[in-house]
Amino acid sequence: xxxxxxxxxxxxxxxxxxxxxxxxAKDRRLSLQRCEHCQTYVFYPRPFCPACGSSDxxxxxVSGRGTVYSYTVARRPTARAFESDVPYVxxxxxxxxxxxxxxxxxxxxxxxxxxxxxVEAVFEDASDAITLVKFRPVG
Ligand code: ZN
Numbered sequence: 001x002x003x004x005x006x007x008x009x010x011x012x013x014x015x016x017x018x019x020x021x022x023x024x025a026k027d028r029r030l031s032l033q034r035c036e037h038c039q040t041y042v043f044y045p046r047p048f049c050p051a052c053g054s055s056d057x058x059x060x061x062v063s064g065r066g067t068v069y070s071y072t073v074a075r076r077p078t079a080r081a082f083e084s085d086v087p088y089v090x091x092x093x094x095x096x097x098x099x100x101x102x103x104x105x106x107x108x109x110x111x112x113x114x115x116x117x118x119v120e121a122v123f124e125d126a127s128d129a130i131t132l133v134k135f136r137p138v139g
Contacts, residue, residue, distance in 0.1 A: 007081040011130045018045045020059045025131040028123045030064040032099060033057040043099035064121030065138065066095040073110040089113050093135050107136030 014022045024031035033042040037054035041062070048055050071091035077083045089105040091113065105113050106122065119135035126132050 007079075009081040009126065010079070011126055014129075017047060021045055022130060024059070024061065025123055025133050026125075026129075028131075029061050030095075030121045030133060031059045031061050032095075032097065034060040041095075041097045041099050043095075043101055062095060062097045064095075066093045066119055066135070068092075068105065068113060068115055068117045068119060068135075069094040069100055070115060071105065071113050073113075091135065093119060101133075103132075104134045105136065106134050112137070 035049035036056040038052040040051040069092040073087050075087045087110045089110050091105045092100050094100045118138040120138050122134050122136050124132045
């Protein structure tokens, strides 16, 4: 029997609208769109503010801090490329600025993750072009 070789992980493909997010991540910054009209932070990236409909959105660096809103522990890989990562945490992070995003919590055992836990962004280079935004416990 032979070991199956690891597969490369699927990576995001930046678009015209999402490219500033990925370029900021590469620079170790978490950047979100913010509506210049009603000041709402917007995530995921899009052409119009979901609160007021304005297309006047500006990319703004945010703190990278937030809390775990919800999470699950993946004990079986969702695809072969993730076989060597199990168990891992898939979480919804509520940023201090309001928006929620889906990411991974790293830097602690999956059993230590709790809803409401304070986390901060960390940046993981996945390729020359893509840096992923993940979160780790604060402190
Ligand atoms: Zn708005």
